[in-house]
Amino acid sequence: MSMRTLAFAVCIALSATAAQAGSTGPDIDKVNGSIRLEEGQLGGDLETVNGSIYLGNHAKADSADTVNGSIELGDDTEARSLETVNGAISLGQRARVSGDIESVNGAITLERGADVKGKLSNVNGRIRTESARVGGDIETVAGDIDIGADSRIDGGILVEKPSGWSWGKQKNPRVVIGPNAVVTGRLVFHRDVDLFISDSAKVGAIEGATARRFSGSSPN
Numbered sequence: 001m002s003m004r005t006l007a008f009a010v011c012i013a014l015s016a017t018a019a020q021a022g023s024t025g026p027d028i029d030k031v032n033g034s035i036r037l038e039e040g041q042l043g044g045d046l047e048t049v050n051g052s053i054y055l056g057n058h059a060k061a062d063s064a065d066t067v068n069g070s071i072e073l074g075d076d077t078e079a080r081s082l083e084t085v086n087g088a089i090s091l092g093q094r095a096r097v098s099g100d101i102e103s104v105n106g107a108i109t110l111e112r113g114a115d116v117k118g119k120l121s122n123v124n125g126r127i128r129t130e131s132a133r134v135g136g137d138i139e140t141v142a143g144d145i146d147i148g149a150d151s152r153i154d155g156g157i158l159v160e161k162p163s164g165w166s167w168g169k170q171k172n173p174r175v176v177i178g179p180n181a182v183v184t185g186r187l188v189f190h191r192d193v194d195l196f197i198s199d200s201a202k203v204g205a206i207e208g209a210t211a212r213r214f215s216g217s218s219p220n
Contacts, residue, residue, distance in 0.1 A: 024062050034069065037061060052087065055079065063099075070106065073097075081118070088125065091116070091132075100136070107143075110134070110151075119155060129153070137185065142173060147201075149178040149217070156185025156204060159193055175209075176219060177201045 025042030028035050034051035037043045043061035046053050052069035055061060060078040064071050070087040073079065073095045081099035082089050088106040091097065091114040100118035101108055107125040110116065110132035119136030120127055122143055130148040137155035138145060141162055147153060159173055177183060177197040189195070189208035196219040197203060197211045212219070 144174045147181045151181045153183040157187045161190040
């Protein structure tokens with residue numbers, strides 16, 4: 001074998017190894033039943049209709065999508081996007097999502113060091129970040145928003161007005177921007193909210209609400 005042929009063969013082998021190392025695991029598609037990736041396991045697109053999705057610590061997946069079920073990512077996990085209709089979504093410490101996180105009826109929680117490059121959105125359910133970063137907006141209709149201490153939101157906050165008929169007086173969403181938190185975009189409210197902002201927090205322009213400042217770790 002000539003040196004040129006040998007070099008070509010080595011390049012092909014190295015390319016194949018790199019491709020294999022960077023590839024995701026298999027897609028999983030169910031109708032009924034939960035999906036679970038164990039610690040360090042690789043997955044592709046994870047989809048189920050009736051069931052929850054769980055990624056163990058250090059696991060990676062392309063996406064997680066369910067209709068009736070929660071989505072939970074452990075510590076140091078990675079995914080492209082997360083979406084559910086009826087269920088909560090939670091990210092462990094230092095978990096990373098490169099796209100959006102969406103739930104219709106369910107809470108969204110980001111633990112310390114979690115990083116989401118896209119937006120967080122739901123209709124109903126509390127949205128909470130704890131020393132986490134969000135690259136896009138945070139959007140809700142009826143959910144409370146708690147931007148915990150030292151969190152950073154590079155987009156803004158949007159609370160939409162409910163559509164359709166509603167009976168009786170509706171509870172105002174409670175929006176709290178905690179100590180040393182930063183929200184660089186606009187805070188826009190199309191409905192009444194109870195807005196509390198720490199004295200040490202930094203936020204963009206506020207539209208549609210009057211902020212009440214507080215000191216300490218949380219408002220009274």
